[in-house]
Amino acid sequence: ELKVEQNPLFLSMQEGKNYTIYCNYSTTSDRLYWYRQDPGKSLESLFVLLSNGAVKQEGRLMASLDTKARLSTLHITAAVHDLSATYFCAVDRGSTLGRLYFGRGTQLTVWP
Amino acid sequence: DGGITQSPKYLFRKEGQNVTLSCEQNLNHDAMYWYRQDPGQGLRLIYYSQIVNDFQKGDIAEGYSVSREKKESFPLTVTSAQKNPTAFYLCASSIPNRGLGEQYFGPGTRLTVT
Numbered sequence: 720e721l722k723v724e725q726n727p728l729f730l731s732m733q734e735g736k737n738y739t740i741y742c743n744y745s746t747t748s749d750r751l752y753w754y755r756q757d758p759g760k761s762l763e764s765l766f767v768l769l770s771n772g773a774v775k776q777e778g779r780l781m782a783s784l785d786t787k788a789r790l791s792t793l794h795i796t797a798a799v800h801d802l803s804a805t806y807f808c809a810v811d812r813g814s815t816l817g818r819l820y821f822g823r824g825t826q827l828t829v830w831p
Numbered sequence: 832d833g834g835i836t837q838s839p840k841y842l843f844r845k846e847g848q849n850v851t852l853s854c855e856q857n858l859n860h861d862a863m864y865w866y867r868q869d870p871g872q873g874l875r876l877i878y879y880s881q882i883v884n885d886f887q888k889g890d891i892a893e894g895y896s897v898s899r900e901k902k903e904s905f906p907l908t909v910t911s912a913q914k915n916p917t918a919f920y921l922c923a924s925s926i927p928n929r930g931l932g933e934q935y936f937g938p939g940t941r942l943t944v945t
Contacts, residue, residue, distance in 0.1 A: 728871075750932055752933055752934075754936075760938070760939075761936045761937060761938045761939050762874075762921065762923075762936040763936075764933050764934075764935070767931040767933050807873065807874070809934075811932060817862045817879075817881065817925055817932060817934075818864070818876060818879055818889070819934060821873045821874040822873060823871070823872060823873040824873050
């Protein structure tokens with residue numbers, strides 16, 4: 720079974736600082752997704768990474784994918800309070816079934 | 832507007848009662864999914880369905896049942912056999928193997944069983 724590990728699980732950072740969240744997965748995968756969840760809310764899609772070397776950026780967030788290392792990173796640049804949320808990575812194993820395997824999530828808190 | 836709706840948002844039940852959670856989508860997506868979320872545990876897949884009248888068990892299907900009689904609808908029944916049903920339930924849909932393949936999530940139903 721495909722395992723997805725995120726670290727750290729909890730991240731507390733000061734506004735203006737940079738940090739990276741890591742997502743490792745255990746078997747070959749075609750696609751990787753990053754989602755954001757605000758407290759008590761549903762999941763919102765952030766990035767879809769479809770190939771080795773893919774890099775996507777939106778505002779202060781940048782996601783990348785290294786399929787050879789089975790690693791994706793979500794880099795936060797100059798954090799602001801509005802980025803406080805839980806971030807999930809999810810992996811598609813490439814079967815026809817379309818199911819995703821989720822990491823446990825990284826709970827990010829940005830403080831002044 | 833296209834999207835996924837789940838109802839109700841909050842649901843309270845007594846132990847021993849079955850309860851059905853609604854999930855409807857108008858995105859014309861083929862596949863639908865049910866997840867359970869507990870604090871600190873991420874999302875765990877309960878059931879999923881690729882086409883009408885067909886569905887597969889996920890990782891934690893025991894104590895749950897589903898049906899897929901229409902493409903737009905994928906209701907989840909939490910039965911009295913589910914040992915610890917209190918959780919946040921999320922429904923999602925996608926078009927696997929076409930486009931980006933990402934899953935779109937509904938707003939969720941928070942179930943409390945006492």
